[in-house]
Amino acid sequence: MKRPSVPSVAVPLLTCLVTHGTLTAWTAAGNAGRPAELSVSEGRVLIPTGAEATAAFFTLRNTGGADDVLTGVTGPAGHRATLSRTVDIGHNARSMAMVRAATIPAGxxxxxxxxxxxxxxxxxxxxxxxxxxxxxxxTAHRGP
Known part of the structure; x- marks a missing residue:
């Protein structure tokens, strides 16, 4: 079996080292972005008019440098909480639709x-x- 020549090993090794060094410098300079940092404020819950459900509203702020995705919520014990959206169904009528996720944009x-x-x-x-x-x-996960 023939051993690889030094130049054939050196080129991929040198390429890896240069790439690693460049990425390290890029990150150290703060150019790799910051992870999402979320805060919640301005929470409101509608006083229910019936026995089926009510709605809650919040403002979620993302001061980080990466998008985040809201993928679920948990309500008080004994109460089911789900993300939903109002959708226009035509003829000035609206309906509710369940939502799997919502993006909180970076910044x-x-x-x-x-x-x-x-x-x-x-x-x-x-x-x-x-x-x-x-x-x-x-519940959230880091976007995109």
Whole structure:
């Protein structure tokens, strides 16, 4: 069996070392981006008018350098929480559709509203105006 010549081994090795060094320098200079950093504020829950469900709204801010994706929410114990979106079904009518995920852009925000994305909570918790409620967790993964 013939041993490879030094130049045939040196070229791939040198290429790997240069690539690794360049990526290390790029990252050290802060050009690789920052991971997503999320905060939640401005939470609101509608006072339920029926016994089936109510909606909650939040603003999620991403101060990081990478998009993040909201993939789920958890409501209070004994209550199911799901991401949903209002969709236009024509003739001035709207309906609710379940949503699997929503992107929180890098350096931006995702603001939930009654006419866009929200969290449906079923059955609705017993609330009175100004009473506190707790959203226990949200699940996200790093985008894209």
């Amino acid at each position: 931006g925000a995702l603001t939930m509203t009654p006419t866009t994305l929200d969290v449906m909570v079923s059955p609705p918790p017993r609330l009175t105006p100004g009473s506190p409620s707790r959203c226990t967790s949200a």
